[in-house]
Amino acid sequence: AIFMKSIIKKLIPKIQKITPEAIWAIIVKIKLKLFGWCEKHIETTKAKPRRLKEGFFDKYCRGKGLDIGHGGDFIVQGCEGWDFDKGDAQYLNGIPDNEFDFVHSSHTLEHMVDSQVALRNWWRVVKPGGYLILYLPHRDLYEKKKTLPSRWNPDHKRFFLPDKDEAPDTEGLLPLIESSLTDFKIEYMKTCDAGPVITDPEIHSDGEYSIEAVIKKMKTE
Numbered sequence: 001a002i003f004m005k006s007i008i009k010k011l012i013p014k015i016q017k018i019t020p021e022a023i024w025a026i027i028v029k030i031k032l033k034l035f036g037w038c039e040k041h042i043e044t045t046k047a048k049p050r051r052l053k054e055g056f057f058d059k060y061c062r063g064k065g066l067d068i069g070h071g072g073d074f075i076v077q078g079c080e081g082w083d084f085d086k087g088d089a090q091y092l093n094g095i096p097d098n099e100f101d102f103v104h105s106s107h108t109l110e111h112m113v114d115s116q117v118a119l120r121n122w123w124r125v126v127k128p129g130g131y132l133i134l135y136l137p138h139r140d141l142y143e144k145k146k147t148l149p150s151r152w153n154p155d156h157k158r159f160f161l162p163d164k165d166e167a168p169d170t171e172g173l174l175p176l177i178e179s180s181l182t183d184f185k186i187e188y189m190k191t192c193d194a195g196p197v198i199t200d201p202e203i204h205s206d207g208e209y210s211i212e213a214v215i216k217k218m219k220t221e
């Protein structure tokens with residue numbers, strides 16, 4: 001008991017208001033401290049066979065890479081990682097601008113307090129000519145509902161659709177990119193639904209249930 005109290009005191013700042021999100025954050029951080037990665041993230045692994053067939057890795061994952069929110073499930077071997085142990089993924093404090101040839105984030109943007117701030121900071125660490133790779137849950141395939149809270153993860157701050165906002169809780173990825181980034185080219189954006197996708201809203205989906213976007217940072221003179 002004394003050991004647990006010591007961990008909580010070190011990991012958790014003074015909380016002004018107890019919320020489901022705050023409780024979830026405490027649980028995740030304690031599990032991370034005690035057991036390493038709190039749970040095996042498998043979304044990147046699920047996408048790998050499809051990406052191999054598409055030649056995805058040869059096109060977009062060359063050079064120095066960063067995987068944000070990897071949870072131990074890295075997009076490629078040898079890339080750097082950013083997760084709870086490094087600090088707030090919204091800011092990537094300590095990482096200089098134009099540092100990576102590719103930056104990948106799987107099922108992380110929906111956890112950010114400010115998605116626009118996060119996207120801008122993820123973008124700033126991409127080298128000109130490099131790629132930002134976003135992979136996030138599609139509202140209608142994963143959440144299977146239109147309003148918060150998420151049925152499957154109480155830490156989700158918003159839902160996502162590919163191309164349009166829907167009040168009160170859904171952001172469109174395309175409008176978010178267009179309002180957040182400059183000097184970009186969207187290589188592609190698509191819905192990934194390979195494998196069995198369960199339509200019953202009370203049952204967690206299987207297979208892929210995500211939006212995937214690859215954005216190139218254009219070189220400017």
